[in-house]
Amino acid sequence: MKTMPSPDNLLAFDALARAGSFTAAADLLDCHKSLVSARVKALERELGAVLVLRSTRKVALTEAGERLRPHAARLRETMAQARMAVDQTQSDLAGPLTISTTSSLAQYVLGPALSEMAALYPELQLSLQVNNRLQDPVADVLDFCLRSARSHTVHDESLVARLAGYASENLYASPAYLARHPAIRQPSDLAAHRLLVMESEQRDGLLLKKGEQLLRQPVGAQLYLNDYPLRADLALTGHGITLLADYAVARHLQSGELVRVLPDWHCDYWPIYLVHPFRTPLSRKYQTFIDFVLPRVAAALPDNRVQPDSDGRASNTR
Structure with missing residues (x-):
């Protein structure tokens, strides 16, 4: 040859x-x-x-x-x-960008930011993939992922994880539901109520924290749901008490459609990251996306008063 x-x-x-x-x-x-x-x-x-x-x-x-x-x-x-x-x-500020996130973050946090960006930069082709499975931007050929997860799941040599903020998860119900059922003054009172939770939460119990006090409250549930929008809809229509992230209920709290149950007790707290493959230097398109989306994601997360535990405890991907 x-x-x-x-x-x-x-x-x-x-x-x-x-x-x-x-x-x-x-x-x-x-x-x-x-x-x-x-x-x-x-x-x-x-x-x-x-x-x-x-x-x-x-x-x-x-x-x-x-x-x-x-x-x-x-x-x-x-x-x-x-x-x-x-x-x-x-x-160029043109061409495709593929972003993945969970259904709840897509609806309540990322979707509005992407809609605004698409209007401002019409040459960009933004593709949002909604997937509740934890995805690897490199293996799944994604430009960005918005994740709510334990920090060690996003710290990888091939990835860059940019902290957008924190979210907390607590118990909520409609005033109509609470008016029809016994008062809830302490975690053990939840046993007399209908809870809309994930199967793992029913199996392991609800982990509740108040100051230094930590307890796992057993719950009896007939309906298991791993989708925030569906859980929110059922709670809004008076079907029970459910766990929701603060970013998913902010407008419902303001309108009075939902109220916090056991407000002195907190259920969970976790970081939210914008994750992308390591690249240097970043293209103008990538940098513009980060500069545009990251502050809007942070603004969509309510100002949490709860601080993360010293061990960085966080939920599974939501």
Whole structure:
């Protein structure tokens, strides 16, 4: 099998063919003329043909050199176009961006920010994938993930995790439901109520915290739900007490449609990260997305008064 010519050697030959001398070719390539001479000689060895006739003043191309000249010129043009194409992706605010998050964060936090960004940057093609499974941006070929999870699940050498803020999860119900059922003054009173929770919460009990007091309250549930929007809808229509993140209930609390149950007790608290594959430098499109979305995600998270535990306890992905 014949040896393929080196691109660097072909580019040196192209410069020599255009400039007419090794000194002028070296000026075109911004290198020493001995390097141009060495690369042209190496190209001749690779192709098994003499390409230039050398003299003290200038060089002339042989027949083989003349035939090679347009191919070397096309290589130079192709490489210049490749450089321009890459530069354009670094500077343009256009093209696709794929983002993944959970159903609750999509509806209550990220969706409005993406809608605003799409209107402001019409050349961007934003694709939002809603998936409650914890995803790896590298393995799943995603540009960004918005995650609510334990910090160790997003700290990875191949990923960058930017903290957007914190969310807390607590118990909520509609005033109509609470008016029809026994009063709730302490966690044990929950046993007489209908709870809309995840199966794991029913199995393990609700972990409740009040100051330094920590307890796990058993619950009896007939309906298991892992979707915040559905849980919120059922709570709003008076079907029971449910666990919801603060960002999912903020407007319902303001309107009085939902109220906090056991307000002195807190259920969970976790960080929310904007995660993306490690890239340096970041393209203008990537940096613009981060600068636009991150503060809007932070603004959509209510100002939590609860502080995370010293061990960084957080929930599973929500």
